[in-house]
Each structure stands twice: as structure tokens, then as C-alpha cells.
Amino acid sequence: MTRIESRLHVPEVPARPGEEPDFSYVRISPAGAVPRPPIGVAVRETVPLAEDLIRVLDDEGAAIGPWDPKLPPDTLRAGLREMLLTRVFDDRMQRTQRQGRISFYVRSWGEEAVSVAAAHALRTGDMLFPSYRNQGLFIGRGTPVLDLMCQLLSNTRDMCKGRQLPVMYHDATRRLFSISGNLATQYPQAVGWAMAAAIKGEDHIAAAWVGEGSTAEADFHHAMLFAKVYRAPVVLNVVNNQWAISTFQGYAGGEQRSFAARGPGLGLAGLRVDGNDFLAVYAATAWAAERARAGHGATLIEHVTYRAGAHSTSDDPSRYRPKDEFPAWPLGDPVERLKKHLIGLGEWDDTRHAALLAELETEVAAAWKQAMSFGTNNDGARLDPALMFDDVFKVLPPHLEAQRAELEAELAAARDAGAAT
Amino acid sequence: MTRIESRLHVPEVPARPGEEPDFSYVRISPAGAVPRPPIGVAVRETVPLAEDLIRVLDDEGAAIGPWDPKLPPDTLRAGLREMLLTRVFDDRMQRTQRQGRISFYVRSWGEEAVSVAAAHALRTGDMLFPSYRNQGLFIGRGTPVLDLMCQLLSNTRDMCKGRQLPVMYHDATRRLFSISGNLATQYPQAVGWAMAAAIKGEDHIAAAWVGEGSTAEADFHHAMLFAKVYRAPVVLNVVNNQWAISTFQGYAGGEQRSFAARGPGLGLAGLRVDGNDFLAVYAATAWAAERARAGHGATLIEHVTYRAGAHSTSDDPSRYRPKDEFPAWPLGDPVERLKKHLIGLGEWDDTRHAALLAELETEVAAAWKQAMSFGTNNDGARLDPALMFDDVFKVLPPHLEAQRAELEAELAAARDAGAAT
Amino acid sequence: MTAMSMVQALNSAMEVMLARDPRVVILGEDVGYFGGVFRATEGLQSRYGAHRVIDTPIAEGGIVGAAIGMAANGLRPVAEIQFADYIYPAYDQIVSELARMRYRSAAAFTAPVTIRTPCGGGIRGGQTHSQSPEGVFAHVSGLKVVMPSNPYDAKGMLIAAIEDDDPVIFFEPKRLYNGPFDGDPHKAAESWAGHPMGDVPEGHYTVPIGKAAVVRAGNAVTVVTYGTMVHVCLAAVADLGLDAEVVDVRSMVPLDIDTLAASVAKTGRCLIAHEATRFGGYGAELSASLQERCFWHLQAPIQRVAGWDTPYPHAFEWEYFPGRLRVRRALEALMQVSA
Amino acid sequence: MTAMSMVQALNSAMEVMLARDPRVVILGEDVGYFGGVFRATEGLQSRYGAHRVIDTPIAEGGIVGAAIGMAANGLRPVAEIQFADYIYPAYDQIVSELARMRYRSAAAFTAPVTIRTPCGGGIRGGQTHSQSPEGVFAHVSGLKVVMPSNPYDAKGMLIAAIEDDDPVIFFEPKRLYNGPFDGDPHKAAESWAGHPMGDVPEGHYTVPIGKAAVVRAGNAVTVVTYGTMVHVCLAAVADLGLDAEVVDVRSMVPLDIDTLAASVAKTGRCLIAHEATRFGGYGAELSASLQERCFWHLQAPIQRVAGWDTPYPHAFEWEYFPGRLRVRRALEALMQVSA
Numbered sequence A, B: 001m002t003r004i005e006s007r008l009h010v011p012e013v014p015a016r017p018g019e020e021p022d023f024s025y026v027r028i029s030p031a032g033a034v035p036r037p038p039i040g041v042a043v044r045e046t047v048p049l050a051e052d053l054i055r056v057l058d059d060e061g062a063a064i065g066p067w068d069p070k071l072p073p074d075t076l077r078a079g080l081r082e083m084l085l086t087r088v089f090d091d092r093m094q095r096t097q098r099q100g101r102i103s104f105y106v107r108s109w110g111e112e113a114v115s116v117a118a119a120h121a122l123r124t125g126d127m128l129f130p131s132y133r134n135q136g137l138f139i140g141r142g143t144p145v146l147d148l149m150c151q152l153l154s155n156t157r158d159m160c161k162g163r164q165l166p167v168m169y170h171d172a173t174r175r176l177f178s179i180s181g182n183l184a185t186q187y188p189q190a191v192g193w194a195m196a197a198a199i200k201g202e203d204h205i206a207a208a209w210v211g212e213g214s215t216a217e218a219d220f221h222h223a224m225l226f227a228k229v230y231r232a233p234v235v236l237n238v239v240n241n242q243w244a245i246s247t248f249q250g251y252a253g254g255e256q257r258s259f260a261a262r263g264p265g266l267g268l269a270g271l272r273v274d275g276n277d278f279l280a281v282y283a284a285t286a287w288a289a290e291r292a293r294a295g296h297g298a299t300l301i302e303h304v305t306y307r308a309g310a311h312s313t314s315d316d317p318s319r320y321r322p323k324d325e326f327p328a329w330p331l332g333d334p335v336e337r338l339k340k341h342l343i344g345l346g347e348w349d350d351t352r353h354a355a356l357l358a359e360l361e362t363e364v365a366a367a368w369k370q371a372m373s374f375g376t377n378n379d380g381a382r383l384d385p386a387l388m389f390d391d392v393f394k395v396l397p398p399h400l401e402a403q404r405a406e407l408e409a410e411l412a413a414a415r416d417a418g419a420a421t
Numbered sequence C, D: 001m002t003a004m005s006m007v008q009a010l011n012s013a014m015e016v017m018l019a020r021d022p023r024v025v026i027l028g029e030d031v032g033y034f035g036g037v038f039r040a041t042e043g044l045q046s047r048y049g050a051h052r053v054i055d056t057p058i059a060e061g062g063i064v065g066a067a068i069g070m071a072a073n074g075l076r077p078v079a080e081i082q083f084a085d086y087i088y089p090a091y092d093q094i095v096s097e098l099a100r101m102r103y104r105s106a107a108a109f110t111a112p113v114t115i116r117t118p119c120g121g122g123i124r125g126g127q128t129h130s131q132s133p134e135g136v137f138a139h140v141s142g143l144k145v146v147m148p149s150n151p152y153d154a155k156g157m158l159i160a161a162i163e164d165d166d167p168v169i170f171f172e173p174k175r176l177y178n179g180p181f182d183g184d185p186h187k188a189a190e191s192w193a194g195h196p197m198g199d200v201p202e203g204h205y206t207v208p209i210g211k212a213a214v215v216r217a218g219n220a221v222t223v224v225t226y227g228t229m230v231h232v233c234l235a236a237v238a239d240l241g242l243d244a245e246v247v248d249v250r251s252m253v254p255l256d257i258d259t260l261a262a263s264v265a266k267t268g269r270c271l272i273a274h275e276a277t278r279f280g281g282y283g284a285e286l287s288a289s290l291q292e293r294c295f296w297h298l299q300a301p302i303q304r305v306a307g308w309d310t311p312y313p314h315a316f317e318w319e320y321f322p323g324r325l326r327v328r329r330a331l332e333a334l335m336q337v338s339a
């Protein structure tokens, strides 16, 4: 064993398997404590907002302070429903993956508010550039879970025609951009989309999401910079769920520095938000969207949250972090917090909640059954493999035509031989 | 002509050809006004230092305030000599390019202090990663101008064996890294070098330079981030000379935001320095170097200066900015300012200055004559073209051996035919 | 028809498209007020405004990333990468995103971006201003890759590229910007004026992407080439007085293999010439494809002439460049072989 | 000798080198505490410390940039890029810097970096976890590019790569990590245990870079291949009962063309097989080079079998993958041709 005398600093991970969860590093402001400046405020003035934590819901579930968006109960109930639907959908899809029905899945457990609240705070004309953990944006915008399931199954109704890994959805009609497997690439694309909106004189804005780990990529920097230079109407979201697969947020530069602070550092407004507080996420997103739409430029919003589950179905977090950290997470569960708030308002109760849950489970189960009827990757109806040659280009060029013919001959031979290898 | 209704913000350039120079956008602090914190200060405390402008020399040439490095007169005279040598060398090489002796040249006119002062402030064991406009680092570390000239000529004594464009020097013995034609690539390399020093337990540090325009590249972001995460012992310098070829610094994100502010934004110390003030550059570099060496991490230093000449011999700045902006540049000429300071100290006078200038001109002329005696790219002795195959790999693999033989046959045929095309 | 240099022809193509189609925007380093380091966008910003001819930060990855987003929002961005040697920071956005946007979204989103970039040597640019990286794009499914060799094609192909609904990587052999170049660096520089392909219509026209051009008919041997090497090969063929057919590939992807194969089937001999390094270069694909198609017609092995497998060295530019002599020697050797 | 999977063999190679040479450091995403998403670095951090087995930010360009600097400062970095599909953000640092550091500085500075990265399909990874981008590296002068096909070679070649004074791009066909794969996804997964190449020495040894391996001797036809396709081709040859010679290229650069050409000259027929897309792929170079060398021996055109020229589609993985049937059909066609 060759250890050498090293002076290299290595970020500290708060707790490893077998140790007690330790979230003392998370800087938390009391609910209602952070001021809400006007949307046209100078970037410099947002420096404290990028360090403190914008929170609306207090421990009792009351909404307090200047960031309270004062949403009507119907909107709150819709948000609760969509967060819960996201969770029910996630749980179900996770199980189907375990059963081998789909090849891969990514849950957003514990982070539902980040997506669902944003979907409500943005306008339908605004273009969203999600990461793979923003299924809540699709659900919040009304993409049927059936459509998502068909994509997961790569079946005959798959919006991606079988070409993408599960969860790499898109929904052009609802203005949700195609998700990429390559981290952070959507970030400068969102800025370009927003620049185009400005060039065309439209007042749609763009919004994009990346995980805190992905902020290390070049695309994060390019997006921030182009947004700054052209004052692009875009909202740039960093979902700081503390982990990037096995790597703690300190390895993305989070030690003693918020991610939101990079906004003002480069000349964008910055907000650090309690990502498990539906109202805070809504309010911060609405503020940033209004700011962008009014021509004051982009905002970098850090959503502080926690990845309650595994990174994906290929991951086992018990190898690198204590089991059951989530209950110790100081910002709680976004679903429970909004539920408590609604109950406090007298707009909700446990019975209705149980009924909603049951209804959503039925809805998801029914959708799943229907999705399976369009085929799975293992059995049932299948997309024509020759589809694999479409959309490489708009028009099939001769070499792909030839290859498609070759494939068809090969498949015919396989059918003849009775084996496709 | 199709103009469209656009809401896109486009950075404003202060003055275009035919207009009056306008440097009102440059925020300038009085000399001596900025405090000098201890080297171990928290990153947050450097936020104002990244916005204000660290200056030591006042308008009368006196050194004032906490950043005065109190250098002995010999050091100041050495600095003056090297800045002047850099300028004389630059002017001469520019002329030789005009005469067709070399294919390309880049002057550092007006920015000499940035490099020369840093060369003095860093230790000889520290590794420097220059950009193509840091010839002052080579001169400050004692690389003979003869060596630089031989590189410019791609002649038989060329350190690069004819492979690099002029000005892409290196000097391994003096710890000056190989200059790249690709902007900013040296930045993460410097951080890696510094990480290695830390891993090995050595106390050498690294320092790197890029232009403000180059901060847009991914490598800038990667370097800052890796430096932050591992607290790498490195000094990262941004030379803000206001221009990147034809593009004003606003297009690199400089509108209403310093480049130094990106340091604290990401978690590095940041300093904004009068780049034409030899003493300020020295002091800031020494502070950052000490900070790095003591294990407190990296610093981003922005050197505010002005590119007095063309971008390179391929450029004509009169197409995009007013002629003669340099006299209007509020931070003056680094050579004149240090000269005035030395004269004020009673350590220098105009006669000695004139003599020094004459001496340097003779030295450069003599070196040039000698350099030419080793061949030029047009005539005289030449490197063996077969050298082009060396160093692609350490050992020549068979396919390159075969190609070398082919080239040799081709050259023989050309000699036979009397023409090499 | 007007006499135009290749730079002027490219400028004219962009001007025509800016005027015709409000969706067209130009972006890149120094392309706006200054008009580009090679002057390809000269005058366009003053005529079409700083919102359609946009100076950008020095971030090739950002330029392409933003262009993809613009295209997804209905614009037709024409991005300039100042030198092909500097396209690599954008490689991920090009390969992972631009090339596959239509595919991965089953055409729900597309990115009709044109990326213009000057390539090739011969201007004393050394290893970082001389590269020909077409090979590392031609291998990527989903990109069209083209390289014109003269002003007429340059304008027509650039308009076709901008109008194309797929992304196009548009390589411009910079040594040809101001005149044809037959490989002799010692001669006075030629101009496009007077060259038949330097006669260019002022208005809109296209040269279709996906079509090679037989630039010289012949029967003894086929020379398959593109870019600057078209002119070098024509000169070498003339030097030798050879009855060669010279084919300008023009479009690397899609490749007009039929035209190439027909010629090789006819002549029975084939030399492939490009400036890029040889190993694993685009010439390898040409050789492999033609061999597959024309094997039974070949009277000699297909040969390649290319840049050596080294970086492009500043001092040895003309020993590196696959010049007339190298082409001549290869042709002579090829003609001597008898089946 | 111990039975090792390919992942274990790679782990063992790194362990051997960490123990032998204090200059060796490992860096990459999730490689440290966790031991890598494919477990290739498992246990190394706990044994050699967090300063030698380093978790990094998710920035492939930063990883390679930093590794170059470390190498310039005397270390021997082994960087892991989590999937070859994610190597493109590092393309500029690899192509412009790593490949040319020795050259441009006339050996004053060198960058002996090894970049390990899992490539290839067959694990239901879709278009972003299945790519084989060796072709876009093999074309770049100054890089060594290798791909082992079994545990023994993997360990020996990885040690050779780390000890090499030049940069090496080390592709690992991830479908082979845990067992050989003959192209039949419906069979139960095989293990390396019992396979002759799964028998691996515990200690230090090298398999030299630049040498191909004849993995099956024969006289009727030469199959030139590498990576996962070695096993698929062996199975296809066995299916057909063909007297084929199968050559595992192993080292794309430098290429052991002599071994390949000797085989093709002997058999007179050649099939090239790889998983990467066909157009402009590494197979084109193999075809072109072998045709140049062996033209007079060829009894039929050299043929290529490869991935189709599309992204790697999730749902059609096995229709995309150049499986046993595709290889068999190509071999049958090739054997039917008579000169």
C-alpha cells in the first residue's frame, strides 16, 4: 500500500454507510425571512438571495413572508395531485423495471415540488428543457402518463419510435423539449431558444433544469454566459439534490458555496430556494420568469432538495451513503408539506388525501395496462425495426436505403432460420 | 433589408471608428484605497476586492497603500528593463513580420506589466502556463530573446523544431509551459499540474493566464471548478485587455460585471488589479501565490489593461475601434508609470532610461542577426523536414516510418526535378 | 453573373438568405461588426442588424448549443467556427445533440443549423490553423458534411445548406478563399476572376448537397478528391498529360457513390487525394466503398494521397501538403501497374 | 493465475500499477469511494487513498485537462470516462492537447495519460450508452488507441498503456466486462471463468500495444475484428464450419498491419467486422490499408460488417448490433465469390 504525503484537499462527505446522517452543512433560513425585491432589481442585489434560502412554508405548514405567492386552493390541490401522481407513477415504473418490463428507470422521489411547482409558475407558451429527473414537468403540463409509459416501453405508441432510453421523453405540443442522455447539453440550447424568442420579438421565455452535479459541465458555463451577454429571457434551474450518482455535491463545488451564487458571480440574478417547498419554488420561478419576460435577463435558481431514492434503477445508494437519510433531511417531504399546508387552510383532509392516492393508483394501473397493450420491448406488438433508419435525415439517403434493405433481408433470413441472432 | 422587431440585448461597444474613445465604463479605485486582507481570508471577504481595483502607484508615481510590495530598487529596475526589453523585442519582431521574415507575430504592447511583474512575484519552482501574449513571462524568467527569435523563425535552433506557429514558445528549464494555439486549454492543465504538486506534497504552485475573451471557453470553467473542489495551489489570471480580436469585452460577459467576480461566485478568491501598475500586479500575484502555497486555495486575478496594438500581425484594429485609443486609456502605460515611480524614488532618470533603451535595441538587433544566422523559414540553413515525423509518438511506429521514407523519396525526386511542388 | 472570389460568393449566399428568409441568423466570433477574420460576413451586420448577425463570446460549444436552441425555435442559424481547428470544443453539441435531435425525438424537434468553418492548410497557419477534420464528422450519423472547391459551388451549396432541414457541416478550404491553388506556393497567387467557376450569379440558386461533380472527363484513371486538392490534382494530371477523370466529391455525406463508382468502373484505376491526415481519414471510406463496388473493374489497387499522419507543421508546410509532385508520383506509380 | 472477469482484470491492472508506481493516480466520475459504475476501480480508494483514486466533478473536459497537467508534472494519470458516449466534451483536450503535447513542444513536455472508457452496445443502453467512437480517435495523429477483447489482454494492455510514455485511449467493450458474448442475447450470460483468456496472472505483465492477435488460425478467409465482435465472429465462423483465420486487431493505433496483411495474403479473402457505424469508421481504414497491401492476393472484394449508420436505437438493439447472422451472411456471400 503506497500512500503518499498529500496536500490535496478532498471534499468531505457528511456521512458514509453505517454513519449517522449529517445535514448540518445545509444552510437554512427561517421561512419568510428572505426579502423579495422587485423583478427589475440589479444583479448585485440578488447576492444575498443566492446565499440564503427562500422559504414560504414554515414548520407548521403556514405560508409566510414576502415570497408567499398566495395561490388559490385549486392550484394548490392541483399541485398536490400532480406531485402525488408523479410519485405514484415513479413507484409503479420502478416496480415494472424490477420485473424486467422496462430496461431502466429514474425516479424523482423527494424532488417532486421542483418540477410540478415550476410547471404551474410558467406559461404554456414558455419552452421547457428538462433533465431526466423532471417528469413532474410533463405531469404538471398534462402529458398523459400513458404517453410516458409508452416511451418507457419503446412500444408501438412510443413518441421516440423506440430510439431513446426510457425516461428520455419529449412533448412538442406541450412545449417540453427532448431530453438528452448527455448531461447539461439542454442548457445552452434553452438559452438559444430564448435568444430566438427575443430576436423574433416574442415574449415566451425558456426554462432549463440540470442537477447540481451537471453544473460542472461546459454547457452550464456556456449557457450562463450567453444568457448574461444577450440578457436572454431564460430561467436556469439547478436542482441540488445533494448527490450525483455516488458523488456528493461537494465534488461539484458545493462546499461552503451555494450553486446559486454562480449567477451573480457571472452577472445573472441568483436565487437559492427550498426545493421541497411548493410555494417557494412557485414564487421564485414566477419571479424569475417575470424578470426574464420583462427584459431584465436570466436568473439562476438553485433548488435545495434531496434525492430520496437511488440515482436510477442501475444504482444502489446503500454503497455510498447511509440508509434512510431522507427522514433526516431537514427540508422534509414536499408532498407532506403541501398537504399539511392545505389541511391547515381547511382545504384538504386525510380522507380526501387517501381517496386521491387510491384514485391515482387506479389511474396509473389502468394506464399501465393500456400501455402494455401497445406492446412492450419483450412481447406484444412491436415497432417495425426498419423505423430505425428514419429521421437520421429528413429524407433517407441512398446508403441508408441500402442498409435498410440489408436489414430487411437479414430479418427475413432470421425468420426463415427461426432465430434472430 | 429585413430588420425584425428584436428584444435581444446586444452589448454596447463604447466607441467605434471615427468616434471619441470612451473609457467611462472602466471602474477605477484610487491608488491605495483597497484593503489588503490576510492571505487566509475567507473567499467571501474577497468579493469587494474582485469589484474594486487594486492599485499601488498614484498619478504622481508614488507607491501608496497596503498593497505596496515595497520592492528594492534593483527589482524595480529589473522589472523596468524587462518590460522595456519586451517592448523593444515586440516592435522589432513586428517589423520583421512586415518584412516577411516571419509568418506571424503577436505583440503585448501596453500589457507588459501583467507578465513581467508576475514573473518576479512567483518562485522559480512555480510552473507557468502562458497564453500567446505573455512573452513578458519568458523575458522576466530569463529566456534569451535569441531562443524566442529562433522559434519565430522556425530555424535550426527552434525549440519547437519548426512545428509551431510563431510565438507558441515553451521553456521547460525555466518552467514555462508549451503555449497552445487553442485558447484557454492551458487553464485546466495548470490546475492539474497544481493538483499533482499537492498530491506529491510539494509546495510549488502553478499559474496560468488567459485573455478576457477566452474566459468564455469551457476550459475556464473546468479550471475554476477543479481548483475550487480540490483547493488546488494555482493562481488563475485573466488579462482583461478590453478586446478579443474585434470583439469588445462586453461580449465575454464584462458588461457591468468584473471578470474577477467569477472567482468568489464559484468559491475562489478574486482580485481585480490595475494591470498597468507593476507594483499592484506584483503584490496581487504574491498575495495569491502565498495563499495558494499555504493551502488556502486558488485565486482568480483580473488584470485590467488595454491591448494597445493590433490583435496580431493579421489584424487591423482601425476597422473596429477608434484609432489612438491608447493615449485615452485611463490606466496609462505600464512602462511610463514604473519609470516615473523610479525617478520619483531618485533611483532612475531620463538619461539612464535612454541609455537602457539604446542598449536593449542593440541587444535585440544583435540577437536577431544571430538568430537569422541559424536560418529563416525562407532562406539559410533549414531543419530537416523528416523531423516532422518525430515526436508524434516517442518511438516512430511503422506507418510513420514508411511515410518518412516516402517523403524522402519525394524530396529526392524534387531535387532531381529542381522544383519541390 | 459576377466575378466573385470564394469569400465573396459565401458572403453573397448569406446575404441572399438574410434577405429572403427572416429566419436566417448568422452568429460567431468576430462575424458581426468586423465581418469575420476572413471577411466572409463583411457588411452583413450593417445591413441586417446586430440581432441577425451576431457577435458571440469565444465559446464554440456555446455557439453551437445556442444555435441548436435557436433552430428548435424556428430560426435558421448559420454559425461560423473561426477555424476548423477550433471546432472541437463544440464536438459534443454537434455529435451528441445536433446530429441526433431529429432522430431521438422522432422529428418532434429538429435542428437545421449550418456550421461554416474554414479548413485546410497552405496559409502558413501551423498545426492550429490548417486542419481538415471532415473525417471525424463524416463518421457521425445524422450530419451532412460538405466542402466546395470553387465560388460557384460555394454559394450554391451554402444556400442549399441553409435551406436544408438537416444540420450541415460546411467546410471551406481557406486556401481557395481568394483564388484557386494548384499546389505551387512559389507562384504568384491566382485570382478567381477569369476562372469559369468564379462566375457567380448574384441572386438565389442552389447546388444540391449529395452530388459529386466530374470536373474533368477522362478514361485512364479516376482521381477522387475535394477542396483545395481538386485544383492540385487537376494541375498534376495536366503536368502528366494524363487522360484522367477528376471527380470533386463536394458532398462527403451523403456521398454520391454512384458517380464515383461509375467513373472508377470505367477507368479501372483510382487515386484518392485529400489534405487531411491519411490514417482513418475520409479517403479510407472512399477507398473501401469504391473497392466494394468496383473490385472487378480494378486494374490496380486504389491508392491514397494525403497529408502525413502528423500534425501540420509550420516550417514544413509544403513538405507536409500533398502537393503536385506527390500526386504526380502516385499517379505515375498507379499507371505503371498492370493487372 | 486466477479466473478474472474483464472488470476484475482491469481492476487488477490498476491495483498492480498503484502499488508499483507512486506516480499512478486514478481519476474520474464515481471512481473513488464507490468504485465506478462498472466497479472497475472497486476497493482502490480504500487501499490507496482519496489522493490517488480521485472522485471528480462531472466534467469530462476538465478531467482530461487536469490529467494532462498532472502528467506534465510527473504523474501517470489513468482517467475514466464513464461511458465512451460521454467522451466528446473532452474531445478538444484530447485532440488539440493530449495528442500533440509531445509534438508541439518537441518533447519538452509530454502527457502520458491513459483514458479508459467503456464502449459498445448490448446492454440495453440506447443511443447514449452504446457507442463505439474509436474511429474519431484513430484518425488523430499522436494518440494510441486500443481495445482488448478478453481479461488477459485487458490487464496486460492496460498495464502497457499506463507504462506507455504516449497517451493511450483505452476502449473497454462493456458487453464483455462479465463474460464473453457470442452475439446471442437470448442465451444465458456466460462467464469468463473457464475461458482460456479468463485466466489471468495476479501480478505485473504486459501485452504490448501495437500487436494484433491471431485468435483462430485458418486458410479460407480472414476475419479482421476487435472488441465484442471477436467473439461474435468466432461464433459465426464456428456456425459455418469455416476454415477462417480470425484476427483480433487489439491495437487500432499503431496498427499491426503486417499481421493482418500476412493473413489476407494467405487466405485471399477478408471480412472486417466492428460494432461502430460503418460509414467512415475504423473498418474503412482497415479495408483501405489491406486492399493497398493485398490487392493482388484478393479473390473477392474486402467486405465490411458493422453497425448501421444510425444512432444505436434502444428498442432495436439486436437488429442494430452486427450479430452472428449478419456476420454469417457476409461470410457466406464472401465465400461464394470466385475470382
Ligand SMILES: Cc1ncc(C[n+]2csc(CCOP(=O)(O)OP(=O)(O)O)c2C)c(N)n1
Pocket: A133, A181, A182, A183, A210, A211, A212, A213, A214, A215, A239, A241, A243, A244, A245, A307, A311, D029, D058, D082, D086, D089
Ligand atoms: C456528459 C455526461 N457525463 C456523464 C454522464 C453519466 N451520468 C448520468 S447521471 C450522472 C449524475 C448526474 O448528477 P446530477 O447532475 O446531480 O443530477 P441528478 O442525477 O442528481 O438528478 C452521471 C455522471 C452523462 N449522462 N453525461
Ligand SMILES: Cc1ncc(C[n+]2csc(CCOP(=O)(O)OP(=O)(O)O)c2C)c(N)n1
Pocket: B133, B181, B182, B183, B210, B211, B212, B213, B214, B215, B239, B241, B243, B244, B245, B307, B311, C029, C058, C082, C086, C089
Ligand atoms: C478555441 C479557439 N477559438 C478561437 C480561436 C481564435 N482566436 C485566437 S485569439 C482570439 C481572441 C482571444 O481574445 P482574448 O482571450 O481576450 O486574448 P487577447 O488576444 O486579448 O490577449 C481568438 C478568437 C482560438 N485560437 N482558439
Ligand SMILES: [Mg+2]
Pocket: A211, A212, A213, A239, A240, A241, A242, A243, A244, A245, A307
Ligand atoms: Mg444531483
Ligand SMILES: [Mg+2]
Pocket: B211, B212, B213, B239, B240, B241, B242, B243, B244, B245, B307
Ligand atoms: Mg483580450
